[in-house]
Structure formats: structure tokens, C-alpha cells
Amino acid sequence: MMHSxxxxxxxRFGPQAPVRPIVANLLLALGARTxxxxxxxxxxxxxxxxxxxxRAAGEVAVELWAGDDELxxxxxxxxxxxxxxxxxVLESLVSEIETAGGEVLLRARR
Amino acid sequence: MPGGxxxxxxxxxxxxxxxxxxxxxxxxxxxxxxxLAHRFAGRVxxxxxxxxxxxxxxxxxxxxxxxxxxxxxxxxxPFAVGEMLAVVRQSTSxxxxxxxxxxxxxxxxxxxxxxxxxxxxxxxxxxxxxxTGLDEEDVLEALxxxxxxxxxxxxxxxxxxxxxxxxxxxxxxxxxxxxxLLAGLEPRSRRIVALRFGVGLSQREIAARVGLSQMHVxxxxxxxxxxxxxxxxx
Numbered sequence: 001m002m003h004s005x006x007x008x009x010x011x012r013f014g015p016q017a018p019v020r021p022i023v024a025n026l027l028l029a030l031g032a033r034t035x036x037x038x039x040x041x042x043x044x045x046x047x048x049x050x051x052x053x054x055r056a057a058g059e060v061a062v063e064l065w066a067g068d069d070e071l072x073x074x075x076x077x078x079x080x081x082x083x084x085x086x087x088x089v090l091e092s093l094v095s096e097i098e099t100a101g102g103e104v105l106l107r108a109r110r
Numbered sequence: 111m112p113g114g115x116x117x118x119x120x121x122x123x124x125x126x127x128x129x130x131x132x133x134x135x136x137x138x139x140x141x142x143x144x145x146l147a148h149r150f151a152g153r154v155x156x157x158x159x160x161x162x163x164x165x166x167x168x169x170x171x172x173x174x175x176x177x178x179x180x181x182x183x184x185x186x187x188p189f190a191v192g193e194m195l196a197v198v199r200q201s202t203s204x205x206x207x208x209x210x211x212x213x214x215x216x217x218x219x220x221x222x223x224x225x226x227x228x229x230x231x232x233x234x235x236x237x238x239x240x241x242t243g244l245d246e247e248d249v250l251e252a253l254x255x256x257x258x259x260x261x262x263x264x265x266x267x268x269x270x271x272x273x274x275x276x277x278x279x280x281x282x283x284x285x286x287x288x289x290x291l292l293a294g295l296e297p298r299s300r301r302i303v304a305l306r307f308g309v310g311l312s313q314r315e316i317a318a319r320v321g322l323s324q325m326h327v328x329x330x331x332x333x334x335x336x337x338x339x340x341x342x343x344x
Contacts (some may be wrong), residue, residue: 023252031206032235038222039232039313042328050335089335092307 007033008089018071022051027073030066035110036110044108051075051104055084069110070095076103082099117183118176125171139167146190150198165220166193172227173318181238188321196208196325211251217242218252219325226314232324241279246293302330 007020013019024045031041034047052060056077063074083099090097095109115123115131117138123131140160147159166189174185196219221241225233233241238249293301305316306327313331317324 028253030249031333032246035234035236036230037234038238038253039324042313042314046328046332046335049332089307100145 002062008063008065010034010061012059012061013058015057018048018060018091019060022036023048023052023064023073026062026064027071033066034071035069036071036108040108040110041071043093045095045096045107047106048073048075048088050090050093051078051083051106054078054086057086070107072105072107074103074105076101078102078104118181121171121174121177121182125174128322132171135167135171136164139164139183139186142187143167146187146279147194149191150194154194154197158197159329162193162197163190165216166190169193169223169323171221172223173321174273176337185321189323190324194321204226211255214244214248215252215255217244223323226324232312232314294337299334302327303334306331308319 007030009030011022011026012046013022013036016099025043031038031044034077052075055075056079058077059069061074065072075109078099080102083097087097090106095104096105096107098107117135118140120131120135124135143160144156144164147156150159150303167186170189174182176182182280218238219226221238221324222233225237225241235246235249238244238253239246242249248326292303295303301319302316305311305319306313311319313324315329316322316329320327322330
């Protein structure tokens with residue numbers, strides 16, 4: 001999945017790494033560079049938490065992009081059935097969700 | 111003569127920014143706030159609780175509609191309790207938050223509530239910085255506490271706040287399949303979840319509807335979603 005953004009951060013986390021608080025802090029830091037209302041940042045954070053709970057075994061890669069009016073987070077690998085199973089909730093929390101090959105892209109757009 | 115005015119009238123005038131009404135309202139509701147603070151006695155200094163509770167009362171004036179027939183005291187109580195709970199949570203957190211940071215958090219939270227009431231949406235981080243005049247780092251620190259804090263236990267919320275009948279909910283639960291998320295939740299949490307994911311209301315809209323702060327709604331949603339996240343290990 002390609003995404004063009006002004007700033008991005010990419011990280012890889014081992015199975016024991018505290019990925020959720022780290023990603024939440026990165027999301028807030030990058031979110032501050034956007035014009036997104038904090039309610040949208042909060043809900044993107046909820047969606048990221050939910051997707052991370054369905055990550056596959058082993059390392060997980062997380063990438064965040066920030067533009068003026070949007071913030072996107074990519075997470076992989078995620079078990080195939082997880083985003084399908086929770087798509088309804090995820091779609092309620094973010095502006096757009098894409099899934100392909102074990103990768104989930106969540107996008108909050110103003 | 112504010113002292114003789116009905117409380118609802120004072121609240122309406124306070125919402126318009128009339129200082130004498132705010133002062134009279136604070137004086138009028140001080141006993142109620144003190145009584146509510148008594149619930150948390152021993153966990154946090156009473157003065158801090160009462161100060162937080164009064165902040166909640168003053169926030170409540172913005173959304174109060176006397177035409178709905180609810181007494182202002184009843185309407186404002188959940189706001190007062192919500193602010194007190196925030197103080198209790200901070201004081202019982204494993205990581206002690208310095209008073210200066212707590213003051214900044216309150217300043218940021220108040221700015222968010224005022225901005226949201228005025229503009230009908232929550233502000234961006236940049237807007238909070240402009241609105242408060244604080245450094246971005248301070249704002250981010252406060253937001254970190256706000257957005258990343260642990261969910262508030264549902265049992266700490268007043269049941270009567272969330273127990274009211276709501277005709278949209280049954281329809282929402284029928285319209286979409288929320289069974290998985292709603293299963294096992296208490297009725298009050300079901301209501302919040304159904305309003306968010308079923309009816310499609312924003313956190314801000316839900317907060318106004320059920321008489322909680324947007325922060326509380328966010329925490330309740332976080333708690334509900336934590337149930338789904340817990341499935342992965344089962």
C-alpha cells in the first residue's frame with residue numbers, strides 16, 4: 001500500500017515489545033502536526049489498538065504518515081480474519097480502512 | 111438579585127457568561143458539590159474534589175436546557191462526579207502526576223470543553239495551543255494523560271445517568287450486527303456502544319446526550335473495545 005505524506009515514522013516490534021503505548025505516543029506526536037480534531041485522533045487510536053490485538057505471531061511492523069488533513073497508520077502482519085470480523089467497528093472509528101495481504105491501513109481524514 | 115432566582119435561571123445566565131450568575135450558582139450548589147465529594151472522602155483532599163466538582167457544575171451550564179424539565183442540580187451532578195473521578199484517578203495512578211502537570215491538564219481539558227461547546231467539534235492540537243497559550247509540549251503531555259489513560263470502571267458511573275430509555279438503541283442493535291461487541295456489556299455501556307457504532311453519533315454527540323464528558327465517553331468505548339482485543343488470546 002502506498003501513501004504519500006509529509007512525515008512518516010516506521011517501526012518494527014518484537015513479540016514482547018510494548019507496541020501499543022509506543023504507537024499511541026507516536027500517533028499523538030504525529031497527530032499534532034495535522035489539523036485533525038483530537039476526537040478523530042482518539043478514535044484512530046482506538047482502531048489501532050483493536051487492530052494490534054489481532055496481530056499475527058512474531059514481529060509487527062507499524063508505519064505512520066501525517067499530512068495536513070490526515071493521519072494514516074499501517075500495521076502488518078495481522079491475521080486475515082481479524083479486520084474482517086471487526087470491520088464494522090473499525091469503519092466507525094476511521095475515515096477509511098484498507099486491507100491487503102495481512103496489512104491493514106487505517107486513515108483518519110478531516 | 112441572583113440569590114432569589116431559581117437555579118435553572120442562574121444556570122442559563124451563567125451559560126451566557128454573566129459573572130454574577132456564575133458566582134451565585136457556585137454559592138448555591140456548594141453544599142451539593144460538598145455532599146458529592148464526600149463519596150470519595152479519604153482518597154483525595156476534599157478541597158481538590160470540591161474544586162473539581164464545581165468545575166463540572168460550571169461545564170454543565172453550557173449544555174443545560176431548562177425546557178426539558180430536568181432540575182439543574184440533577185443535570186449537573188454527573189458532570190461534577192465526572193470531574194471528581196478524574197481527580198481520583200490521577201491521585202490513585204501508579205505514576206504520581208505532579209500538581210503543575212495536573213493544573214495544565216485541567217487547563218487543557220477546560221479549553222477542549224469550551225472550544226467544543228463553541229465550535230461544535232473538538233479542537234486540533236494546534237488549536238488547543240492557540241486557545242490556551244501553552245507550549246505544544248505541555249499540551250501533548252496533557253493529551254497523553256487524557257487519551258492514553260486507563261478506562262474508567264463503569265461501576266463508578268452513576269447508573270441513572272445512563273439508564274434512561276432510548277428509542278434509537280433497539281433499532282440500532284437490530285439494524286447492524288453489534289452482537290459481538292455488545293454481548294456481555296452492562297446496559298449502560300451497551301447504550302454508549304450502540305449510540306456510537308449503531309446510531310453513528312460522535313463521542314461529542316453522545317456526551318451531550320447522556321450527560322457525560324467526551325472524555326468519559328471515550329473511556330467507556332475504550333473499555334468496550336478492550337473486550338474485543340481480549341479475544342485474541344482466548
